[in-house]
Amino acid sequence: MAKIEIPDAILVNKYIDGDENSLAILVKRHQSKIYGYIYSKVSDRDLTEDIFQDTFFKVIHTLKSKKYYNEEGKFLSWVLRISNNLIIDKFRNDKKMYMKRDTEEFSIFASITDNSPNIEKELINNQVDIDLKKLIQKLPQDQKEVLMMRYYSDMSFKEIADITGVSVNTTLGRMRYAIANLRKLIEKNKIYLTS
Amino acid sequence: MAKIYTKRKLATKKMLPKKETIRLILQYSCALNIVKMGNMSFDTIAN
Numbered sequence: 001m002a003k004i005e006i007p008d009a010i011l012v013n014k015y016i017d018g019d020e021n022s023l024a025i026l027v028k029r030h031q032s033k034i035y036g037y038i039y040s041k042v043s044d045r046d047l048t049e050d051i052f053q054d055t056f057f058k059v060i061h062t063l064k065s066k067k068y069y070n071e072e073g074k075f076l077s078w079v080l081r082i083s084n085n086l087i088i089d090k091f092r093n094d095k096k097m098y099m100k101r102d103t104e105e106f107s108i109f110a111s112i113t114d115n116s117p118n119i120e121k122e123l124i125n126n127q128v129d130i131d132l133k134k135l136i137q138k139l140p141q142d143q144k145e146v147l148m149m150r151y152y153s154d155m156s157f158k159e160i161a162d163i164t165g166v167s168v169n170t171t172l173g174r175m176r177y178a179i180a181n182l183r184k185l186i187e188k189n190k191i192y193l194t195s
Numbered sequence: 196m197a198k199i200y201t202k203r204k205l206a207t208k209k210m211l212p213k214k215e216t217i218r219l220i221l222q223y224s225c226a227l228n229i230v231k232m233g234n235m236s237f238d239t240i241a242n
Contacts, residue, residue, distance in 0.1 A: 023224050027217060036210045052212050056220040064229045065236055 008075035016063055027056065030076050037080055041087050051090065055083040135185045143178035146171055 008026065015022040034055065039048040059079055136144055145164065149155045157175070161168045185191075226241045 020221070020225055024221055027220060031217065032209045032211055035212045039210055049212060049216055053216050053220060057223060060220070060224045060227060061229070061238075064224075064227055065231075 012063065012075055016066060023060070026075065030079065033076065034079055034083060038083050038087065041084075042090070047090070051083060051086050054086050055079060058082050058086075131191055135182055135189070135191070138185055139178055139181055143174050143181065146174040147178040147182075150175060 006025070008029075011022040011026050015026070031052075035048060035052050038051045038055075039045070042048055042051065056079075059082060136147060139147065142164075146160055149160045149163070150157070155163075157168050157171050161171045164171065223240075228239045228241065230237045230239065
C-alpha cells in the first residue's frame with residue numbers, strides 16, 4: 001500500500017493552529033536538504049549546525065507570529081531562503097577574516113607578524129612616557145588635574161567636574177587648553193613623541 | 196560466477212543535523228508563545 005504523505009502546506013497550517021507534531025514532521029522531512037545546503041556553503045559542521053538551528057528558530061518565530069509567511073506550497077524554498085540569508089549575514093560579519101593558503105611562492109609565515117613591542121620599541125615608548133609626564137608637570141594646575149584624571153585615571157568629564165567642583169563645560173575648556181598648551185610645549189622644546 | 200567490475204557508487208551519506216539540535220528546535224517551538232496586542236507582539240518562552 002502506498003504511503004500517503006501529508007503536503008507541507010497542510011502541515012504548516014496545522015502547526016500554525018498549534019499542532020507541534022507537524023513541525024517535527026516538517027523538520028524530519030526536510031532536514032537533510034536544508035542541512036546539506038548549508039554545509040555546501042559553509043563547509044563546517046559546527047557552523048552548519050548553528051545556522052540550521054537559527055534557521056528553524058526564525059521559521060518557528062515567523063509561523064507562530066502569523067505575520068509574514070504566505071504558504072503557497074513552497075515551504076522548503078522559503079526555509080532555504082532564510083538559511084541563505086543567515087549564511088550571507090555570517091559571511092558579512094566574518095569578511096575581515098580572509099583565508100590564505102600556503103604555497104611554494106607564498107609562505108603563510110611571511111604575512112604573520114608579531115605585533116608585540118620589541119625591546120627597542122619598549123625603550124622608545126618608556127622614553128616618550130617620561131617626556132610626556134615632564135611636559136604635563138609644566139601645565140597650570142587646573143589643566144594638569146583635568147588631563148591626569150581624564151587620561152591616567154580614565155574618568156569621565158562629568159566625574160571630573162564633580163570632583164573639581166566646576167561645570168562640565170569648564171572641564172572641557174580646561175582640557176582643550178591643556179592639549180593646546182602641551183602642543184606648544186612640544187614645539188618649543190622640539191620633542192619628538194612618536195614611537 | 197562472474198565478478199562484477201563496476202565501481203561502487205560513491206554516494207555520500209545523507210547529511211543530517213545532530214539529534215540534540217533537532218530536540219532543541221522542537222523544544223524551542225513548544226516553549227515559544229507569541230501574544231499579539233494591537234500593533235505589538237510579545238514573545239514568551241516557558242521554562
